[in-house]
Amino acid sequence: MTSANDSNTNANKDTNENSSNESNKAADKQNSLLSGIIGRASKSGIGRKKLDPSAVESAVAKNMAEIHSNPTKLRLAFLGGGSFGTAMANLAARNGCDTTLWVRNKRTVKAMQKTQMNKKYLPGHKLDDRLKYSHDLASAVKDTDIIFIAVPGLAFRETLKNIGPFISGQSIVSLTKGMEKDTFAMMSDIIKEVLPEVNFGVMSGPNLAIEIMKNMPSATVIASESEPLRHAVQAALHSAFFRVFASDDIRGVELGGALKNIYAIAMGMAAAYEVGENTKAMILTRALAEMSRFGVEAGANPLTFLGLSGVGDLYATCSSELSRNYRIGNMLGRGMSIDAAVKKLGQTAEGVNTIQQVHEKATKDGIYMPITHALYAVIYEDKAALGVALHLMEAGFRSDVEFVMAHDHSNAALTAQMKAANSTSKNESSDKDSDSK
Ligand SMILES: NC(=O)C1=CN([C@@H]2O[C@H](COP(=O)(O)OP(=O)(O)OC[C@H]3O[C@@H](n4cnc5c(N)ncnc54)[C@H](O)[C@@H]3O)[C@@H](O)[C@H]2O)C=CC1
Ligand SMILES: O=C(CO)COP(=O)(O)O
Incomplete structure (x- = not known):
């Protein structure tokens, strides 16, 4: 006689055999x-x-x-x-x-x-x-x-x-x-x-x-x-x-792989300054905005940057010390010179060259790439990282995703008004300072 348990066991066995046959077939x-x-x-x-x-x-x-x-x-x-x-x-x-x-x-x-x-x-x-x-x-x-x-x-x-x-x-x-x-x-x-x-x-x-x-x-x-x-x-x-x-999209895929190295350096540097998660998220997403903006100018499809070769690779290299570019940035953030960091790494970090190329190309073609220019200023013009970062935060008003809402004249006009207001108040306070002397 077979008990309920036995028949259950047999049924399970059958099911297991069936599913293993199925998976073999698959x-x-x-x-x-x-x-x-x-x-x-x-x-x-x-x-x-x-x-x-x-x-x-x-x-x-x-x-x-x-x-x-x-x-x-x-x-x-x-x-x-x-x-x-x-x-x-x-x-x-x-x-x-x-x-x-x-x-x-x-x-x-x-x-x-x-x-x-x-x-x-x-x-x-x-x-x-x-x-x-x-x-x-x-x-x-x-x-x-x-x-x-x-x-x-x-x-x-x-x-x-x-x-x-x-x-x-x-x-x-x-x-x-x-x-x-x-x-x-x-x-x-x-x-x-x-x-x-x-x-x-x-x-x-x-x-x-x-x-x-x-x-x-x-x-x-x-x-x-x-x-x-x-x-x-x-x-x-x-x-x-x-x-x-x-x-x-050959252009989009290869640009994703090349450009993200720039931002891995930026993120490695930011990590050396022990920035918070909000800051990291801001760097990552503004990096994505720069990458897709540059990509579109070069003939890529901006949607490619939402894929593995774009945001996928950006995330991996911006969050891991296994990335050599991230490690270069981290060494720079700890005060090492670029030459010393490259020598210490002893492996390929493509971003070091890519920053220079993209800085030059973006300057020549008028493509707005503030993070890249800021990194260039720190690494190659010996500007203080903190000052450059603060300047980046004052870079004016922009739309979030420019392929959804274009960065238009209203952003630019507001930025100009704020700049004018800031310089007036600075002048007024320096007048007051000199009056009081
Ligand atoms: N390592 C990684 O996780 C990944 C690397 N890549 C890319 O792959 C490329 C190669 O990087 P890795 O293998 O990581 O570099 P690596 O630094 O580990 O090794 C570079 C290799 O290239 C050789 N090499 C250098 N100059 C050469 C030349 N003139 N002729 C022949 N061989 C030469 C070196 O001897 C060395 O074997 C880079 O563009 C990198 O961005 C892409 C995805 C992942
Ligand atoms: O491209 C990479 C992973 O996708 C490797 O990044 P690194 O070259 O910074 O090590």
């Missing part, structure tokens, strides 16, 4: 979907600049059976053996992609092969056994589907020129969050200039490398005009711990 479905996407992306030639969607579809239909029984592996190269190139290459290798990490230093490559670790940038984090390492650029990039570039912005052009001779049909994805010195060029501009025929994308988001190595759930954005490239990158990097969202 996992199988997801795996075949991913391999389908990988197969579709590589078979349809993600490296081709102009894709004919019908050719893509017919290639997919033709190869569907083969794709499902024998998924084609994507062949990937990651250039740059710093923390981010290593973390991303590790994700791809772990997903089963044929992945090579190119590092310029031969001895570092040897050490990585031996220890399966990037001791300098990601100490203590074991890398996937399947990840390959190379210091030979030609062999690293030849015969690959996608080349991801994760070198600092100042080395981006040189890296592209170096791979130029080995480009056949590969696509390029920039992981760099910088701006070129003196040219105001973003990485996508440099790709278009140096390798105009190449299909490309940019990837950016709140992606502190160490958190990714620790399998802390994270997400990013791949922006490209090429749908197969977006799908290939999504499939290559997607995992239970890492989601890849898509966008076609």
